[in-house]
Amino acid sequence: MASEKIAAIMSGARQDSKTDMRVLIKQLFPDFFELHGDRAASDDAAIVGGFASLDHRSVCVIATNKGKDMTERLATNFGSPTPQGYRKALRIMKTAESLHCPIITLINTPGAYPGADAEASGQGQILANNISEMLQLQVPLLAIIIGEAGSGGALALACSDQVWMLEHSMYTVVSPEGFASIMWKDGQRAQDAAQLMHIEPEWLKEKGIVERVLPEKVLADHAAALKQLIVEQLLDFDQIKLSQLLTQRHARFRKF
Amino acid sequence: MVKFVRHPKEALKDYEEKIPKGIFRYCKNCGAKFYFARAGKYRVCPNCGYGFRVTARQRLKMLTKQFTEWDADLTTTDPLAFPGYQEKLTKAREQTTLQDAVLTGQAEIKGHSVALGIMDPAFIMGSLGTANGERITRLFEKATELSLPVIMFTASGGARMQEGIQSLMQMAKISQAVNDHRAAGLLYIVVVMDPTTGGVTASFASQADIILAEPKAMLAFAGRRVIEQTIHKKLPQGFQSAENAYRNGFIDAIVPREQQVEKLDQLLTIFAGRKWDEA
Numbered sequence: 001m002a003s004e005k006i007a008a009i010m011s012g013a014r015q016d017s018k019t020d021m022r023v024l025i026k027q028l029f030p031d032f033f034e035l036h037g038d039r040a041a042s043d044d045a046a047i048v049g050g051f052a053s054l055d056h057r058s059v060c061v062i063a064t065n066k067g068k069d070m071t072e073r074l075a076t077n078f079g080s081p082t083p084q085g086y087r088k089a090l091r092i093m094k095t096a097e098s099l100h101c102p103i104i105t106l107i108n109t110p111g112a113y114p115g116a117d118a119e120a121s122g123q124g125q126i127l128a129n130n131i132s133e134m135l136q137l138q139v140p141l142l143a144i145i146i147g148e149a150g151s152g153g154a155l156a157l158a159c160s161d162q163v164w165m166l167e168h169s170m171y172t173v174v175s176p177e178g179f180a181s182i183m184w185k186d187g188q189r190a191q192d193a194a195q196l197m198h199i200e201p202e203w204l205k206e207k208g209i210v211e212r213v214l215p216e217k218v219l220a221d222h223a224a225a226l227k228q229l230i231v232e233q234l235l236d237f238d239q240i241k242l243s244q245l246l247t248q249r250h251a252r253f254r255k256f
Numbered sequence: 257m258v259k260f261v262r263h264p265k266e267a268l269k270d271y272e273e274k275i276p277k278g279i280f281r282y283c284k285n286c287g288a289k290f291y292f293a294r295a296g297k298y299r300v301c302p303n304c305g306y307g308f309r310v311t312a313r314q315r316l317k318m319l320t321k322q323f324t325e326w327d328a329d330l331t332t333t334d335p336l337a338f339p340g341y342q343e344k345l346t347k348a349r350e351q352t353t354l355q356d357a358v359l360t361g362q363a364e365i366k367g368h369s370v371a372l373g374i375m376d377p378a379f380i381m382g383s384l385g386t387a388n389g390e391r392i393t394r395l396f397e398k399a400t401e402l403s404l405p406v407i408m409f410t411a412s413g414g415a416r417m418q419e420g421i422q423s424l425m426q427m428a429k430i431s432q433a434v435n436d437h438r439a440a441g442l443l444y445i446v447v448v449m450d451p452t453t454g455g456v457t458a459s460f461a462s463q464a465d466i467i468l469a470e471p472k473a474m475l476a477f478a479g480r481r482v483i484e485q486t487i488h489k490k491l492p493q494g495f496q497s498a499e500n501a502y503r504n505g506f507i508d509a510i511v512p513r514e515q516q517v518e519k520l521d522q523l524l525t526i527f528a529g530r531k532w533d534e535a
Contacts, residue, residue: 112458112477112478113486114477114478114479114482114483114486115483115486115487116483116487116489116491116495118477118478119476119477119478119483119495119496120500120504121504122462122504122505122506123458123477123478124453124454124457124458124461124462124475124476124477125457125458125462125506127458127459127477128431128457128458128459128460128461128462128463129462129463131427131428131431131458131459132431132434132435132459132463135428135431135432135435136435151415151424151455152424152427152454152455152458152459152477155424155425155427155428156458159428159431171421172420172421172424173415173417173419173420173421173423173424173455174415174417178482179417181481182417183417196336196338196339197336197420197421198336198420198421204421207335207421207422209421209422209425250432253425253428253429253432254393254429254432256386256389256422256425256426256428256429
């Protein structure tokens, strides 16, 4: 049944084993060095960013993190970055650009944090800036959606040359709950919403929203398979001249 | 001495029914009730200055008479084949005489040639979908090609739910057209109208060189209801007003409708003197 598949995607995207992104970062990038702070106001725990070496080459890693337990999840607003978080992500990405490091973003966020403080400090404006800047970054960009990727808060980390998603992950204009609440004023009808929204990763691939759908088993065995895929992708990026990469990125987003 | 007579309730009701519909208007911002003609040609509340939501074509009339429309026929492909969407579109098209929620074209404002975009809140809340996303993208591309400044009047409920993820992608598509326009050294001005929210705030409405806003216009990312549910507190009145955004540093100036042509003229004249242009 189609609806069973939708339910599997939703629960798979939100499963507990995916909430602690630090575990995956450790598996993929054992020597990851984390950087902190947005260099303006604070340090948002919902964004984890830094540098690492992968197969003898330097890479930048930016991830959203929901947290391993309730304390952490409260601190990260359940993986919803604040404007400070996006500012931190961008300043690390700019460092990566000046140091010529490809950027890998790992995404599991219901969306940008919708709080009063976040509004007052310009959540929308910061997202607009990040989207604009990310599209122009002069380094290869790879985004991997691990769990949820909701709305502008996800897009601001996924204006990338390649966007991949796991078989049980979802990339949506707004969370299915939000969709149901907007359309029918009833957040309980998330499943119906998910059905109408086409959250199936294969459908997204068909539409060119993502390049690849990865089976969940790439996370098995300390994410060995995923690591291999990333290494291969970086080698592929090496084959492309920067100007060509930017032209392709432009075409990638122009087609929608 | 005048003797006041208390009319029975039923009689008053009779009187009320005799007043033609639409004669009295209600301001949703300040709650004032007033005779409709007092809103004047700029459709503004006589009490608080709030600019009422008007269709894009009405808005255009307040700005200029010289206008050539671009890409008028672009329509959505209805990517999700969303139930009931076609009927909604038909109704919105009749109401606004637009194919989707934005009007674009080349305009003359006090002798300055500009690429002009006006979003229409009457068209499914001005929401951003594939058709108006494409139209706005082409507005920037054509402006870049013709070396024109862009003036964009924004009003939107955010991404168009009925078009799902494709709506989200419009934000990136338009953003890179804005980037290209900027890279060509051209000026981009936004005028925030009520309401400018969600994905539009999180993309081209915030990417302008100069951001103006209409008095009392709502400028927000997340909706009020969502925020209140998140923080479990009621938000103060006017929390997401242009005035608040101005105080927080996100808007350059608040400009009432009757001054907009004059202020745009001032800015366009100032930037017409750039030496960079001649190179």
